[in-house]
Amino acid sequence: MADITRYPFTRHLRSTPTAHVIHHRAGRLAHSGTGQAFWFRPLVAVLSEVPVDDRELPLVVHARTADFQDVTVQATVTFRIADPELAATRVDFSLDPGTGRWRAAPLQQVAGLLTETAQQHVLDVLAGMPLREVLLTGVALTRERITAGLTDDPRLAGTGIALVDARVVAVRPEPEVERALGTPTREQLQTEADHASSQRRALAVERERAISENELQNQIELARREEQLVAQRGANQRRTAEEAAAADTVRAAAEAEREERLAQAHATAARLVGEAEAGAEAARLAAVAGTSPEVLLALAVRQLAGQLPDIGTLVLSPDVLTTALARFGAAPGTAA
Numbered sequence: 001m002a003d004i005t006r007y008p009f010t011r012h013l014r015s016t017p018t019a020h021v022i023h024h025r026a027g028r029l030a031h032s033g034t035g036q037a038f039w040f041r042p043l044v045a046v047l048s049e050v051p052v053d054d055r056e057l058p059l060v061v062h063a064r065t066a067d068f069q070d071v072t073v074q075a076t077v078t079f080r081i082a083d084p085e086l087a088a089t090r091v092d093f094s095l096d097p098g099t100g101r102w103r104a105a106p107l108q109q110v111a112g113l114l115t116e117t118a119q120q121h122v123l124d125v126l127a128g129m130p131l132r133e134v135l136l137t138g139v140a141l142t143r144e145r146i147t148a149g150l151t152d153d154p155r156l157a158g159t160g161i162a163l164v165d166a167r168v169v170a171v172r173p174e175p176e177v178e179r180a181l182g183t184p185t186r187e188q189l190q191t192e193a194d195h196a197s198s199q200r201r202a203l204a205v206e207r208e209r210a211i212s213e214n215e216l217q218n219q220i221e222l223a224r225r226e227e228q229l230v231a232q233r234g235a236n237q238r239r240t241a242e243e244a245a246a247a248d249t250v251r252a253a254a255e256a257e258r259e260e261r262l263a264q265a266h267a268t269a270a271r272l273v274g275e276a277e278a279g280a281e282a283a284r285l286a287a288v289a290g291t292s293p294e295v296l297l298a299l300a301v302r303q304l305a306g307q308l309p310d311i312g313t314l315v316l317s318p319d320v321l322t323t324a325l326a327r328f329g330a331a332p333g334t335a336a
Contacts, residue, residue, distance in 0.1 A: 018051060023038065023255075034052060059119070067131055073142055081110075081160055122142050227298065
């Protein structure tokens with residue numbers, strides 16, 4: 001919007017680079033262009049300000065399809081005023097010379113013209129299509145129809161308005177219809193989710209079964225190895241016992257052989273001793289052969305005395321002493 005500074009009997013206007021200002025003085029064109037700054041007298045000046053920047057216009061169009069279903073089209077139209085001098089002659093862009101504000105609402109008028117024109121093209125394209133086709137291809141078709149219709153519209157061209165871009169955001173049916181249309185898809189997705197859950201549970205059961213089988217196989221393998229261990233321990237113990245028995249047998253045989261050799265040695269020694277004693281006895285007997293009985297008796301007594309225990313006290317009675325002396329006394333005479 002232009003800035004107007006008030007002075008006595010005159011005014012000064014300063015516009016912006018995005019606004020085209022047209023100044024007529026007494027019915028004749030005095031200034032026309034963007035970024036204008038000039039002095040003017042309010043009593044003889046007619047001012048118009050036309051924006052030349054790009055403007056966004058959101059649109060909401062309600063239409064009905066060929067199968068009598070209501071849909072809502074959300075779109076955005078970008079436009080600009082390409083010929084501001086022509087637009088100033090078709091739409092009231094005049095300014096109040098005292099405040100610098102528009103006397104009317106020109107942008108609302110332009111927006112209404114664009115909305116009605118775009119709405120007519122949307123209605124035309126959707127009226128001959130069923131709802132499913134509209135939902136599938138409606139966005140592209142309505143965008144193309146709005147772009148072509150607004151570009152070729154003679155009224156917009158005669159007003160100096162040019163289309164920059166047209167965008168269709170969405171084409172939506174009524175909420176109940178939209179939910180109904182989405183039900184098969186939701187059911188299919190739910191079915192797929194249930195199937196995936198079933199597969200996941202089946203996979204979990206299969207994994208549990210595999211784990212159980214693996215544990216069972218491990219237990220069987222452990223039992224088999226334990227059986228082998230027990231058998232090996234038994235075999236080791238049996239081998240140890242056999243080896244111990246064999247060692248005992250060898251030791252007993254060696255002991256018996258040693259005892260036998262010792263017995264033979266003792267027998268041989270005893271035989272030799274007996275033979276020696278017999279030879280000595282024979283020699284002794286041969287030595288005393290022909291000896292008198294008294295001498296033999298004395299030898300026997302001496303031999304007996306060597307075999308008797310120690311005698312502390314010897315008591316000789318008169319009879320024994322007399323008999324002994326008689327024998328000793330008679331012995332020499334006998335010998336003579």
